[in-house]
Amino acid sequence: MKSIKKLLAENEELIHSTMQKVESHVQRRTDNWINNTVLIENQQVPFKYKRQKIYKSLKGARVDLIYYPSVEIVANMEFEIMKVVKINIS
Secondary structure, eight states: OOOOHHHHOTTOOOOEEEEEEEEEEEEEETTTTEEEEEEEOOOOOOOOEEESOOOOTTTTEEEEEEEEEEEEETTTTEEEEEEEEEEEEO
């Protein structure tokens, strides 16, 4: 994967946050993917990403995130989410 500086330089919408505390981490299987939803302390919006394997729970961990704002439509209602491009334990 590209370096953080290159990713941020190539896409103005990307946001880089460090040392964010995870309040909740939920993993759900959908077809061949594991959908992950992470709630970050002092944030109102869920952070979502996909993996091919189940990962250990991130609850209580500090993480570094690269993400961008997005909208998810559920039952014809729009919900703001953050699409995670990269997540690492700090």
